[in-house]
Amino acid sequence: xxxxxxxxxxxxxxxxxxxxxxxxxxxxxxxxxxxxxxxxxxxxxxxxxxxxxxxxxxxxxxxxxxxxxxxxxxxxxxxxxxxxxxxxxxxxxxxxxxxxxxxxxxxxxxxxxxxxxxxxxxxxxxxxxxxxxxxxxxxxxxxxxxxxxxxxxxx
Amino acid sequence: xxxxxxxxxxxxxxxxxxxxxxxxxxxxxxxxxxxxxxxxxxxxxxxxxxxxxxxxxxxxxxxxxxxxxxxxxxxxxxxxxxxxxxxxxxxxxxxxxxxxxxxxxxxxxxxxxxxxxxxxxxxxxxxxxxxxxxxxxxxxxxxxxxxxxxxxxxx
Amino acid sequence: xxxxxxxxxxxxxxxxxxxxxxxxxxxxxxxxxxxxxxxxxxxxxxxxxxxxxxxxxxxxxxxxxxxxxxxxxxxxxxxxxxxxxxxxxxxxxxxxxxxxxxxxxxxxxxxxxxxxxxxxxxxxxxxxxxxxxxxxxxxxxxxxxxxxxxxxxxx
Amino acid sequence: xxxxxxxxxxxxxxxxxxxxxxxxxxxxxxxxxxxxxxxxxxxxxxxxxxxxxxxxxxxxxxxxxxxxxxxxxxxxxxxxxxxxxxxxxxxxxxxxxxxxxxxxxxxxxxxxxxxxxxxxxxxxxxxxxxxxxxxxxxxxxxxxxxxxxxxxxxx
Numbered sequence: 001x002x003x004x005x006x007x008x009x010x011x012x013x014x015x016x017x018x019x020x021x022x023x024x025x026x027x028x029x030x031x032x033x034x035x036x037x038x039x040x041x042x043x044x045x046x047x048x049x050x051x052x053x054x055x056x057x058x059x060x061x062x063x064x065x066x067x068x069x070x071x072x073x074x075x076x077x078x079x080x081x082x083x084x085x086x087x088x089x090x091x092x093x094x095x096x097x098x099x100x101x102x103x104x105x106x107x108x109x110x111x112x113x114x115x116x117x118x119x120x121x122x123x124x125x126x127x128x129x130x131x132x133x134x135x136x137x138x139x140x141x142x143x144x145x146x147x148x149x150x151x152x153x154x155x
Numbered sequence: 156x157x158x159x160x161x162x163x164x165x166x167x168x169x170x171x172x173x174x175x176x177x178x179x180x181x182x183x184x185x186x187x188x189x190x191x192x193x194x195x196x197x198x199x200x201x202x203x204x205x206x207x208x209x210x211x212x213x214x215x216x217x218x219x220x221x222x223x224x225x226x227x228x229x230x231x232x233x234x235x236x237x238x239x240x241x242x243x244x245x246x247x248x249x250x251x252x253x254x255x256x257x258x259x260x261x262x263x264x265x266x267x268x269x270x271x272x273x274x275x276x277x278x279x280x281x282x283x284x285x286x287x288x289x290x291x292x293x294x295x296x297x298x299x300x301x302x303x304x305x306x307x308x309x310x
Numbered sequence: 311x312x313x314x315x316x317x318x319x320x321x322x323x324x325x326x327x328x329x330x331x332x333x334x335x336x337x338x339x340x341x342x343x344x345x346x347x348x349x350x351x352x353x354x355x356x357x358x359x360x361x362x363x364x365x366x367x368x369x370x371x372x373x374x375x376x377x378x379x380x381x382x383x384x385x386x387x388x389x390x391x392x393x394x395x396x397x398x399x400x401x402x403x404x405x406x407x408x409x410x411x412x413x414x415x416x417x418x419x420x421x422x423x424x425x426x427x428x429x430x431x432x433x434x435x436x437x438x439x440x441x442x443x444x445x446x447x448x449x450x451x452x453x454x455x456x457x458x459x460x461x462x463x464x465x
Numbered sequence: 466x467x468x469x470x471x472x473x474x475x476x477x478x479x480x481x482x483x484x485x486x487x488x489x490x491x492x493x494x495x496x497x498x499x500x501x502x503x504x505x506x507x508x509x510x511x512x513x514x515x516x517x518x519x520x521x522x523x524x525x526x527x528x529x530x531x532x533x534x535x536x537x538x539x540x541x542x543x544x545x546x547x548x549x550x551x552x553x554x555x556x557x558x559x560x561x562x563x564x565x566x567x568x569x570x571x572x573x574x575x576x577x578x579x580x581x582x583x584x585x586x587x588x589x590x591x592x593x594x595x596x597x598x599x600x601x602x603x604x605x606x607x608x609x610x611x612x613x614x615x616x617x618x619x620x
Contacts, residue, residue, distance in 0.1 A: 379564070
């Protein structure tokens with residue numbers, strides 16, 4: 001947005017290296033400065049997150065299927081989308097912090113679990129196999145949480 | 156989780172510096188290796204995100220109010236929570252990437268917009284004033300997206 | 311499902327006349343018999359509803375656009391869809407009851423409000439006009455709640 | 466709201482007997498009159514539903530726990546709540562219709578399934594037992610859809 005701000009210059013190397021931890025800290029400072037910690041309870045934040053996911057969905061709701069990269073969207077609309085995606089992220093980061101969860105490392109671990117669960121040799125290109133695979137593993141204890149990053153077409 | 160893995164050692168300095176960009180790249184690699192790009196359309200990913208938010212909500216659904224830090228939760232339950240928070244994050248990051256949105260920088264910008272919109276002097280500790288403030292600004296064009304990180308109690 | 315049950319016979323004329331009130335009463339009885347009223351607080355039920363909306367979304371998540379009537383879906387999948395839609399409905403009805411809202415009549419009133427807000431003469435077939443109309447009315451006080459049943463394509 | 470309208474008089478006995486079918490028909494007429502059927506595809510309606518659930522959540526987001534009957538809420542706020550609950554219901558009813566699902570009867574069947582799954586003798590008052598019960602049945606095929614109307618505290 002309109003070139004690098006002084007602030008960006010000072011903090012340097014911002015491009016492509018925004019960390020979960022940084023956002024978490026900024027959200028914590030933001031709340032503390034305004035005495036809003038009292039409102040940031042786990043379930044309050046969760047409902048706020050759901051509210052933002054609703055606003056995100058509204059952007060896509062009457063569009064039918066939308067191609068990658070959103071080639072036909074106006075710049076203003078993309079900006080709006082970026083804001084809603086950000087709102088979801090910021091509440092997610094804040095909720096994790098308030099719950100004492102290290103979100104960044106939890107996400108890395110989840111990616112490793114997914115890699116083990118969905119081996120390339122079995123999953124490649126076939127949603128059919130994935131469904132089967134998914135069904136077979138559904139009997140394990142943590143099935144519902146493991147469905148995360150996966151194509152389980154027939155679920 | 157149980158000490159640094161070899162992989163963590165190699166990549167180094169992981170603690171507290173997991174970036175949005177890194178997660179985005181890992182998700183892109185994960186999908187490409189499995190030929191899953193075909194399934195990762197914007198609205199497919201959005202619905203997958205909604206599904207994960209649902210699983211996140213299920214964790215909190217029968218608990219009544221929950222104190223910060225989740226002092227009474229078992230370790231296993233916290234681990235489950237970390238996985239669901241991660242699933243939401245991973246799909247959010249992937250959705251942003253597929254839409255061509257630089258999520259990390261969009262979030263930083265959103266934080267700056269929020270700081271301007273909710274000046275400390277007006278907002279401090281009072282949800283009443285916030286509501287009023289929120290109402291007054293609702294007539295501007297981007298009202299719905301600006302509700303993001305804010306206590307609008309009476310909305 | 312497999313012919314009318316005795317219970318259906320007794321209650322008679324069930325087909326096409328299931329009322330909101332009836333579902334509300336059945337849910338209340340169900341909870342009371344199991345001493346579950348203690349868990350059915352407004353926010354607990356709301357989060358349970360969000361959880362069910364998540365499961366509903368999972369059914370559609372990897373499918374791309376889906377034609378009306380779901381012509382290619384297997385019977386088993388449609389049954390699953392019916393169950394998830396029902397879960398959302400049952401929690402919605404229960405939440406309304408617990409909040410003291412007469413959901414059936416509120417819905418009828420909302421339909422009347424929508425008819426006034428979106429006159430046929432202005433809205434017919436044109437999503438462009440609707441967008442404009444929607445934008446113009448966004449400045450009124452209850453904008454966010456009035457967006458309900460409407461095609462606001464460019465929102 | 467402002468006494469019985471003429472329309473209410475004509476249709477008579479409205480109080481407490483609003484049926485799913487009636488709402489479905491009204492929604493269908495509303496869309497047809499405005500040529501909006503073209504926008505009412507399954508996934509469009511699903512995302513609109515998610516949007517409304519988001520607005521519903523916003524009402525509760527900063528409130529902390531809320532007692533039954535909402536004794537401290539202003540009339541205006543309750544009215545707003547009724548509108549958002551209605552929006553969710555109307556889109557749910559419309560989505561079901563477009564998918565060819567008989568929502569009213571599906572809900573009655575789901576209630577019967579739940580009664581079988583959660584027998585009073587086992588479930589009464591104990592969230593512990595419920596959790597266990599829920600865990601035991603999780604290995605059956607339709608586990609995820611069966612979690613519907615149930616207290617699975619430790620899930």
